[in-house]
Amino acid sequence: MSNVSGFAVDAVGKACVVTGVGSGIIRFVGLHAEKQEPRIGVEMNKPKGKNNGTVNGHKYFVCKDGHGTLTIPSKVTVSKVFEMFGGFDEDDANANVNA
Numbered sequence: 032m033s034n035v036s037g038f039a040v041d042a043v044g045k046a047c048v049v050t051g052v053g054s055g056i057i058r059f060v061g062l063h064a065e066k067q068e069p070r071i072g073v074e075m076n077k078p079k080g081k082n083n084g085t086v087n088g089h090k091y092f093v094c095k096d097g098h099g100t101l102t103i104p105s106k107v108t109v110s111k112v113f114e115m116f117g118g119f120d121e122d123d124a125n126a127n128v129n130a
Contacts, residue, residue, distance in 0.1 A: 032061040035069030037104050047071075050106045053079050057107070058092035058099075065089075071107045073100050 032040050038060045048054050052075060059072025065087065072084060074094040084092035084099040091101055 032059060035060055035062065035071070035104055038069075038071060038107070038109075042071075042109060045109050047073060048108050048110055049073050049075070049100060049102055050108070052100060052102075052106075053077055055080075055098075055100075057109070058084065058094065059101070061091075063101070064091075069104050070101050071104050073102065073107065074098050075100060 032043070034040055038057075040060050042057050042060055045057050046054065047057050055073040055075040057071060058074045059070070061070065062068065063070045070091075072091040073080075074084070074092065075098045078095070078097035080094070080098045080100040082099040082101070083096045084090060084094045086101050092099065
């Protein structure tokens with residue numbers, strides 16, 4: 032792991048929101064193994080991911096199948112509010128607005 036634009040390695044373990052996907056926990060900060068471009072690995076709170084932390088045979092982190100996503104840093108926002116309340120995702124937010 033290594034620091035990437037806008038994220039230090041110490042962001043691992045922090046709650047976050049991935050734009051268009053939902054909330055989760057940062058599990059990886061570093062470069063994509065093949066493209067050598069910055070990526071953030073997130074374990075999603077709900078099964079909205081595309082993997083289990085392994086992408087194209089490279090293990091970035093470990094999580095349940097369908098809970099992992101590896102994305103560009105600009106799609107990830109660290110949030111202390113989500114950390115304090117255990118997180119929620121866009122479906123939860125929409126349910127509260129529409130109730």
